[in-house]
């Protein structure tokens with residue numbers, strides 16, 4: 001019988017994968033197995049066993065100290081073996097560099113950033129963005145298959161009535177060939193954008209870092225967070241993360257794009273917002289095409305005015 | 317001569333992709349194609365490595381005959397040669413099959429020190445080819461690289477992860493995937509373009525590569541596309557124009573109150 005394996009180096013994501021795995025288990029009758037690697041592997045496996053997997057495998061060892069995709073892929077390939085399997089990997093950046101490598105070892109297909117999974121007639125159907133985020137594609141593959149699922153796509157699995165078995169395994173593995181020589185934490189605190197109800201988002205139209213202050217004030221007034229487009233985070237370093245296809249996907253009630261042009265890759269990350277507002281001085285900016293409301297104007301005039309108007313509205 | 321290889325895809329330009337309004341399906345036939353933004357950075361970085369090391373800078377592209385256009389541009393930027401892996405038998409290749417073709421080509425070229433790929437292609441966004449290629453060639457992989465340097469046989473690279481930057485070292489050869497931030501690709505001058513017309517563009521087909529016919533192309537691909545559709549955007553599109561900021565802001569707030577998204 002095929003099995004469904006789940007793996008993420010982030011425990012909260014692993015718990016989300018368990019929920020996704022349980023849904024598929026129900027459809028297929030396959031068994032659900034988790035892998036935990038490295039420090040605390042046993043403890044993490046225990047927790048997964050309590051949350052619905054049939055078997056939780058734990059492998060500890062010094063080789064896992066540093067996340068090396070090659071080493072981790074080797075370990076998982078050994079665990080999974082040659083039986084037909086569906087492997088669900090947490091779609092963090094590390095998970096996404098691991099999954100294709102693992103899939104290649106297993107001579108398997110791989111679908112990254114899968115947003116919906118189903119099973120029919122011995123085939124797995126996996127939905128994901130296509131054509132730069134313009135379209136949704138349904139990919140189909142037989143087993144074995146490796147799929148990555150973005151963090152927070154599913155809620156964490158609940159405690160199960162029955163605890164699965166826990167198995168400790170030791171593996172013979174070579175050490176990493178890539179050596180980590182320095183780790184620098186990103187300085188700016190990480191806002192909880194994926195949970196925010198309101199997001200005021202800064203694009204390259206915001207000229208100086210101190211101008212973020214006025215966006216922050218507006219966000220605070222609205223009970224929200226400040227986010228940004230990719231260049232504002234990745235080029236300017238004003239934020240640790242950006243919103244969009246290659247960044248965080250958000251789904252607030254209200255998304256206010258300030259000085260953001262509306263590139264496809266940005267839009268792909270805000271599509272699930274309830275209301276999208278655009279503030280841009282260029283009436284031709286593509287962001288207006290996907291906005292519910294827009295103001296054509298200079299953000300340096302519109303944002304202070306909007307702040308006043310909101311203040312007035314909430315007071316009355 | 318050691319080589320630095322840049323892999324690039326002649327991608328569909330999604331921003332110009334037409335959607336058939338009746339079927340909601342993208343019209344892929346005849347769609348505009350170009351080298352993806354990130355792949356272009358892989359090309360640029362290969363040229364920079366070449367400039368510092370004197371290695372040969374080679375481009376590899378799995379694609380249609382028409383990828384010649386992208387190859388020309390890459391040569392004008394500064395690559396020494398481009399190989400286009402093109403054959404009707406390669407069409408429909410998934411990421412594994414594509415990586416197999418690239419691996420076969422790299423093996424045939426030989427003496428590769430550094431293989432650069434974009435983090436992901438502009439159209440497929442799968443971010444798989446780099447790690448798959450690394451596995452097929454049994455090389456270490458360094459992904460999400462925003463800065464790199466090569467000294468002798470050693471590569472130092474800075475990786476952009478969610479919460480941190482990670483600086484790593486690795487003995488070459490290795491496969492590296494680069495992010496959009498690693499460089500600003502150069503715009504070739506007219507002179508570069510003219511000079512590049514003498515540089516070689518070589519087509520390699522099924523007969524030129526040591527790769528089984530059963531593991532490439534549509535037939536050799538495990539993952540297939542069952543369906544594609546473009547969801548309709550249903551937004552209100554109320555645009556407030558040519559009004560003083562105060563007035564516009566008040567109007568907007570009125571709408572937001574109606575929507576119930578202000579508390």
Ligand SMILES: Cc1cc2nc3c(=O)[nH]c(=O)nc-3n(C[C@H](O)[C@H](O)[C@H](O)COP(=O)(O)OP(=O)(O)OC[C@H]3O[C@@H](n4cnc5c(N)ncnc54)[C@H](O)[C@@H]3O)c2cc1C
Pocket residue numbers: 202203204205206228229230231232242243244245246247248258259260261262263264265266269279280281282285297298299300353354436437438496
């Ligand atoms: C594979 C890939 C993945 C990507 N992933 C992402 C992603 O996840 N997220 C993302 O955001 N981007 C992503 N990008 C980048 C994306 O293509 C765009 O380059 C980026 O979104 C542009 O950011 P921006 O809108 O802030 O800047 P710009 O495009 O430069 O737009 C700035 C806007 O500000 C307006 N403006 C300027 N001054 C003012 C003013 N005073 N008042 C009002 N308006 C003003 C201008 O009219 C303009 O529309 C990706 C790119 C690629 C190739």
